[in-house]
Amino acid sequence: APPKAIPKTIExxxxxxxxxxxxxxxxxxxxxxxxxxAPYFNRQTVPKILITTSDRPRGRTxxxxxxxxxxxxxxxxxxxxxxxxxxxxxxxxxxDFTDLMVINxxxxxxxxxxxSHLPDGPTAHFRLSSVRLRKEIKRKGKEPTExxxxxxxxxxxxxxxxxxxxxxxxxxPHDPQFTxxxxxxxxxxxxxxxxxxxxxxxxxxxxxGIQELGPRFTLKLRSLQRGTFDSKFGEYEWIHxxxxxxxxxxxxxL
Amino acid sequence: xxxxxxxxxxxxxxxxLCNRSSCPLANSQYATIREEKGRCYLYMKTIERAPxxxxxxxRVLLSKNYEKALEEIDENLIYWPRFIRHKCKQRFTxxxxxxxxxxxxxxxxxxxxxxxxxxxxRREKRREEKALIAAQLDNAIEKELLERLKQDTYGDIYxxxxxxxxxxxxxxxxxxxxxxxxEKEEEDEEDADKREFVEADDSELSDFEDMDKxxxxxxxxxxxxxxxxxxSKSKGKTPLKGPARxxxxxxEIEYEEETEPATRTKTA
Numbered sequence: 414a415p416p417k418a419i420p421k422t423i424e425x426x427x428x429x430x431x432x433x434x435x436x437x438x439x440x441x442x443x444x445x446x447x448x449x450x451a452p453y454f455n456r457q458t459v460p461k462i463l464i465t466t467s468d469r470p471r472g473r474t475x476x477x478x479x480x481x482x483x484x485x486x487x488x489x490x491x492x493x494x495x496x497x498x499x500x501x502x503x504x505x506x507x508x509d510f511t512d513l514m515v516i517n518x519x520x521x522x523x524x525x526x527x528x529s530h531l532p533d534g535p536t537a538h539f540r541l542s543s544v545r546l547r548k549e550i551k552r553k554g555k556e557p558t559e560x561x562x563x564x565x566x567x568x569x570x571x572x573x574x575x576x577x578x579x580x581x582x583x584x585x586p587h588d589p590q591f592t593x594x595x596x597x598x599x600x601x602x603x604x605x606x607x608x609x610x611x612x613x614x615x616x617x618x619x620x621x622g623i624q625e626l627g628p629r630f631t632l633k634l635r636s637l638q639r640g641t642f643d644s645k646f647g648e649y650e651w652i653h654x655x656x657x658x659x660x661x662x663x664x665x666x667l
Numbered sequence: 668x669x670x671x672x673x674x675x676x677x678x679x680x681x682x683x684l685c686n687r688s689s690c691p692l693a694n695s696q697y698a699t700i701r702e703e704k705g706r707c708y709l710y711m712k713t714i715e716r717a718p719x720x721x722x723x724x725x726r727v728l729l730s731k732n733y734e735k736a737l738e739e740i741d742e743n744l745i746y747w748p749r750f751i752r753h754k755c756k757q758r759f760t761x762x763x764x765x766x767x768x769x770x771x772x773x774x775x776x777x778x779x780x781x782x783x784x785x786x787x788x789r790r791e792k793r794r795e796e797k798a799l800i801a802a803q804l805d806n807a808i809e810k811e812l813l814e815r816l817k818q819d820t821y822g823d824i825y826x827x828x829x830x831x832x833x834x835x836x837x838x839x840x841x842x843x844x845x846x847x848x849x850e851k852e853e854e855d856e857e858d859a860d861k862r863e864f865v866e867a868d869d870s871e872l873s874d875f876e877d878m879d880k881x882x883x884x885x886x887x888x889x890x891x892x893x894x895x896x897x898x899s900k901s902k903g904k905t906p907l908k909g910p911a912r913x914x915x916x917x918x919e920i921e922y923e924e925e926t927e928p929a930t931r932t933k934t935a
Contacts, residue, residue: 602802621812
């Protein structure tokens with residue numbers, strides 16, 4: 414009998430992306446040492462995050478914001494009563510915020526996320542889907558504590574994915590408190606980033622149990638801008654162009 | 668259509684309702700206010716120009732100043748019926764108010780509506796679901812955490828003594844081997860155990876107390892480890908298998924009792 418063939422999956426058949434990061438790539442390492450996240454990775458800045466919504470947030474979005482702020486340490490939720498983004502950005506910089514997250518909502522459901530690194534950092538615009546609030550997740554855990562969670566970033570292979578991954582990493586303080594036993598995971602699979610927040614416990618040397626607490630959501634990158642948020646004059650590093658990029662089922666960009 | 672009145676579709680209508688008094692077709696002397704590109708005009712229609720449809724409506728530009736425009740309306744519609752004059756002024760007021768609102772809103776941030784495409788939305792949703800299934804998040808997270816444990820990122824918080832570690836490894840290997848056999852075999856063994864135990868009970872009643880002593884000394888560790896491992900398994904796997912798994916310890920303990928004397932006799 415012929416030997417059992419390896420099943421073809423989309424991950425196996427993935428079109429080779431030329432911007433895949435090699436772990437030993439010097440150019441990439443040099444870039445990362447000099448780009449906007451350098452101060453964070455050199456532990457000069459402590460992340461401080463402002464979470465806000467679009468106008469008139471509805472109940473679900475408000476609750477989602479609150480849960481997000483419990484998950485991400487050192488984050489504050491401020492409501493927006495008609496304030497223009499262009500004006501709050503200088504204010505945020507003045508007050509020492511490092512990141513700004515705007516959750517856009519549509520018909521009582523959050524569906525967009527704009528994440529911008531503040532002192533003139535890149536801005537990423539995501540489509541937010543499949544948001545589960547804490548009470549909708551089937552588990553019996555308590556709420557996340559104030560400990561700094563660990564961060565797991567899975568599968569961010571290309572250059573673009575790398576920069577997005579670093580953006581996520583810069584949201585969390587650099588030194589996780591292992592006593593908290595909490596972990597936040599950003600898992601990239603076929604251009605969808607799944608966020609989960611778990612509490613883990615090591616039962617033995619080879620077994621770990623995880624319990625899901627905290628909200629979960631999925632993100633899909635729509636665009637990445639060089640500077641801070643500016644819809645008209647911003648310099649786009651990457652936009653998702655549907656016609657060009659969605660042609661092949663096996664080609665992914667993140 | 669309201670309950671009592673229809674709406675008039677004629678663009679030169681003053682009030683918007685279809686009445687005898689406010690129809691531009693029915694009345695040969697009529698006036699309206701219309702606005703184009705932010706400027707308001709007063710349109711008038713008189714009997715003298717009735718046979719000339721081209722010059723029927725006369726247009727007068729009103730000034731941007733609100734009061735001056737009202738005066739202009741008055742002086743143009745002098746000697747006209749009160750109803751038309753009044754309605755013209757009302758309409759003019761309304762129009763200027765909404766023009767002001769438009770100008771104010773354009774200064775503020777506008778909400779851009781981007782239409783979703785249903786096909787694309789459905790496609791994205793389906794792809795997301797498939798990606799989720801392919802991702803196997805729980806496994807990935809567990810693997811990553813174990814990796815980090817191995818690479819000692821956690822330092823010395825988690826102390827797993829090597830003795831227990833090795834034992835756990837052996838347990839795991841033993842169990843994985845026994846599990847890899849078909850479950851039917853295990854079931855047979857369990858049934859056989861039951862039978863054996865019953866027979867043994869009958870014959871070895873006198874030695875039961877000794878058996879207990881033997882149990883307490885050497886079997887505690889194994890029992891506990893077994894139970895812990897089983898409990899951890901039951902937690903990790905679906906709750907359905909929970910009760911089924913829990914039955915195991917009871918039966919396995921009996922199994923252990925059986926082998927204990929066997930091994931002892933062999934070693935002895």
